[in-house]
Amino acid sequence: MNIMLTEKEVASVVKLAPFDRYKYFLKRVADTERMYTLINRSNEYALSEVEGYFFFSIWPFPEYALLSAVKEWSDYSPKEITLDExxxxxxxxxxxxxxxxxxxxxxxxxxxxxxxxxxxxxxxxELKKY
Structure with missing residues (x-):
């Protein structure tokens, strides 16, 4: 299922507070049964580290993942992950x-x-609602 995001939707969603983006993520992933992360050419996941904790990043659509493919992740690209995967x-x-x-x-x-x-x-x- 391909969903085309409008620039207006992207612009408004990125302005949401983190918890509101989380709720949006859950709903959209339940809709599409897909999420996205970032990987590099060696198929390594884009991980971030804060105070000894490592974070695995995910987004509901590749357009949002691409917005984070900057700085140390500039050579990373979106990778689709189905719910089953x-x-x-x-x-x-x-x-x-x-x-x-x-x-x-x-x-x-x-x-x-x-x-x-x-x-x-x-x-x-979220999936129980479907």
């Missing part, structure tokens, strides 16, 4: 490495940060 592969990577999930960061500023259990609960709650 996330459940089967990515969650294991996140859990094994004790990563936190940085949902929908904007302009190198953190998004809404959750652990795997919180994310799975919230995503499950």
């Amino acid at each position: 996330f459940e089967e592969d990515v969650i294991n990577l996140i859990e094994q490495n004790n990563y936190l999930i940085n949902v929908f960061s904007v302009d190198s500023k953190a998004g809404f940060v959750v652990n795997v259990k919180e994310f799975a609960r919230d995503m499950g709650d």
Whole structure:
């Protein structure tokens, strides 16, 4: 399912507070069953680190991920992750490495940060609406 985002939608959503972007993320991922992260040419995920904690970043659409492909991530590009791939592969990577999930960061500023259990609960709650 390809959804075309308008410039107006992108501009208004990036201005939202982190928790509101998180709610938007959950709804849009439930709609499309896809999310996006950033990877480099070596297929390494774009991770950020703050005070010894590593963050796995995800966005609801590639357009938003591209907005964060700057500075140290300038050579990264969006990678689509289906909900099934996330459940089967990515969650294991996140859990094994004790990563936190940085949902929908904007302009190198953190998004809404959750652990795997919180994310799975919230995503499950959103999917039950469909």
